[in-house]
Amino acid sequence: MTSEELRALYTEHHHRLYLVSLAITTDRQTAEDAVHNALLRLLTKNHRTKDPLAYVMRAVRDAAIDIVRSRTKEEPLQHEFLVGDCETAHVISPRMLGKALGELRLDERETMILHIYAGMTFQEIANLRRRSINTVSAWYRRGLAKLRRIFEVENE
Amino acid sequence: MNELDKALQSTKPREPSSTYLERGLAKIDEFDEPPRLVSPRWRHATIGLAFLLVASLALNGLNWAQGHREPSAERMLVSSELRWEGDLLIRETHYETSDGLEANHD
Numbered sequence: 001m002t003s004e005e006l007r008a009l010y011t012e013h014h015h016r017l018y019l020v021s022l023a024i025t026t027d028r029q030t031a032e033d034a035v036h037n038a039l040l041r042l043l044t045k046n047h048r049t050k051d052p053l054a055y056v057m058r059a060v061r062d063a064a065i066d067i068v069r070s071r072t073k074e075e076p077l078q079h080e081f082l083v084g085d086c087e088t089a090h091v092i093s094p095r096m097l098g099k100a101l102g103e104l105r106l107d108e109r110e111t112m113i114l115h116i117y118a119g120m121t122f123q124e125i126a127n128l129r130r131r132s133i134n135t136v137s138a139w140y141r142r143g144l145a146k147l148r149r150i151f152e153v154e155n156e
Numbered sequence: 157m158n159e160l161d162k163a164l165q166s167t168k169p170r171e172p173s174s175t176y177l178e179r180g181l182a183k184i185d186e187f188d189e190p191p192r193l194v195s196p197r198w199r200h201a202t203i204g205l206a207f208l209l210v211a212s213l214a215l216n217g218l219n220w221a222q223g224h225r226e227p228s229a230e231r232m233l234v235s236s237e238l239r240w241e242g243d244l245l246i247r248e249t250h251y252e253t254s255d256g257l258e259a260n261h262d
Binding site for chain 1: 158159160162163164166167168169170172173176177179180181183184185187197
């Protein structure tokens with residue numbers, strides 16, 4: 001992929017790439033860093049692919065996982081990556097929801113964030129993850145069930 | 157609608173920083189791509205052809221060497237006698253080989 005192609009793709013899809021990264025890092029700054037790390041890695045390769053966007057999204061995902069793995073126990077993820085989009089106060093605040101999402105398994109959290117907040121279909125997520133659509137939908141259902149249990153426990 | 161569903165619908169991810177897009181574009185623009193004389197696809201094809209050529213020459217050379225090697229023929233002494241031709245003493249030796257009778261003059 002040439003730098004011109006990558007530039008055009010990043011310009012058009014930079015927000016989606018950010019969300020793909022955020023779904024893993026759950027932190028804005030590290031999500032941006034992961035995207036930029038992925039761009040640099042891609043520039044050093046000259047891989048030809050039929051689906052450049054999926055290829056770049058996988059590279060972003062890999063870079064985000066690398067950053068998360070490199071974090072030490074002294075600098076845990078804060079999971080404060082959600083904000084409320086209306087002024088009405090809810091029982092479950094964005095901070096509480098972000099923290100709960102942080103407790104899910106990576107597959108479950110990533111699928112929920114990409115489906116709910118990035119608007120990706122299960123098929124698109126399956127293509128990104130190179131897994132079956134059944135697996136992806138199972139991740140989503142399990143994640144949702146765990147969130148319900150977390151907030152049912154908190155409400156008791 | 158339960159509280160969890162309300163929360164999921166009323167929240168959104170933090171937007172990236174205002175410099176996120178620009179910083180990414182700057183990294184792409186700053187990248188110094190080394191000049192390529194030949195695209196990698198052509199380079200790989202050339203290397204493959206060169207390998208085939210070398211292998212072909214090696215095989216041809218091997219076949220040539222084998223074709224020029226004369227099979228050793230066993231020969232058996234049939235007769236050997238001395239005789240004078242003028243003032244030269246000559247030994248005439250006859251061998252029998254798989255090719256037929258051959259004469260040697262020593």
